[in-house]
Amino acid sequence: MTRLDMYQVDAFTTELFSGNPAAVLVLDDWLGEATMQSIAAENNLAETAFVRRGRDGWDLRWFTPVHEVDFCGHATLASAHVLARELGIKGPYSFETRVGTLRVSEGDGAYQLDFPSFPPEPLGDVELPEGLSATPIVAAFRNFENVFIEIESEAALAEFVPDHQKILRLQPLSLVVTARGDEHDFVSRYFAPHAGIPEDPVTGSIHATLTPYWAGKLGKNRLSAFQRSRRGGRLGCELAGDRVLITGAAITFMKAEIYLP
Incomplete structure (x- = not known):
C-alpha cells in the first residue's frame, strides 16, 4: 500500500470556506494517468493538482473529476502555497505545464501568478445557442x-x-x-x-x-x-x-x- 500526503487549499481568498478549493499532491514521480484521474474523481473538486520536481523547477498537471485540463489558475496558486507554507520550499516557483511555463512569486501575504496572455479571438465558426442569456x-x-x-x-x-x-x-x-x-x-x-x-x-x-x-x-x-x-x-x-x-x-x-x- 502506498501512502501519500494530500492538501486541500482555498485559493483566491484569505478566509476558509470561500475562494476555490483545490487538492494538491507533491509527488516523486507521476502516478498512472488512470490513478490520477481516479483521485480527482474521488475528491470531486474542480481541480486536483499533481506536482513533481522537474529539470528546471516543477512539472504541474491538473485534473477535473472528468479529465485532465490544459490550464488552471487556482490550482497553480494552491500548488505554490503548498510548496511555500506546508513544505517550506522557498520560491519563486516555475511550473512547466501544457500551456508553457507558469511562474509564481510570493510577497505581502499573497502570490503573484505570471501567466501567458491569451487575447480574445473572434468566435469564428462557434455558434452561440439561442437564448443562452436572458439579457442582451x-x-x-x-x-x-x-x-x-x-x-x-x-x-x-x-x-x-x-x-x-x-x-x-x-x-x-x-x-x-x-x-x-x-x-x-x-x-x-x-x-x-x-x-x-x-x-x-x-x-x-x-x-x-x-x-x-x-x-x-x-x-x-x-x-x-x-x-x-x-x-x-x-x-x-x-x-x-x-x-x-x-x-x-x-x-x-x-x-x-x-x-x-
Whole structure:
C-alpha cells in the first residue's frame, strides 16, 4: 500500500470556506494517468493538482473529476502555497505545464501568478445557442478553451441562470460570462458542465483572457476583478506585454493521508 500526503487549499481568498478549493499532491514521480484521474474523481473538486520536481523547477498537471485540463489558475496558486507554507520550499516557483511555463512569486501575504496572455479571438465558426442569456449580449469572443460573453451589468450577471444543456452545445469549450463591475473593474462567472464543473467558484485561467479584454475596453493595465460565484474570490490583474500577472491569496484547509493499492 502506498501512502501519500494530500492538501486541500482555498485559493483566491484569505478566509476558509470561500475562494476555490483545490487538492494538491507533491509527488516523486507521476502516478498512472488512470490513478490520477481516479483521485480527482474521488475528491470531486474542480481541480486536483499533481506536482513533481522537474529539470528546471516543477512539472504541474491538473485534473477535473472528468479529465485532465490544459490550464488552471487556482490550482497553480494552491500548488505554490503548498510548496511555500506546508513544505517550506522557498520560491519563486516555475511550473512547466501544457500551456508553457507558469511562474509564481510570493510577497505581502499573497502570490503573484505570471501567466501567458491569451487575447480574445473572434468566435469564428462557434455558434452561440439561442437564448443562452436572458439579457442582451454586449460582446462575444473566445480563446482556445472558452467562449466569453459580456452582458450589460453586474446585476444581470448575478441573476444569470445557466442552462447547462445549452452550454454543453459549446463543448469542448466552456462558458464565461462577464460584465463591468460595480465595486471592481470587472466581474465574471464560469461554467464547464462537460468537465464536471457546473460552476467554478474562482477561475484564474480565464483572467489570462479577461485581463487583456477589459484592459483594452477600460484603457488601463491594472484592474481589480471579482468572480461572483456563491463562494466568490478576488483577483488583482495586470497586463504586462504578452503576460498577465494575477495576484491572490490562499489558505490551507486540510492535510490528509491517502492510501493507494
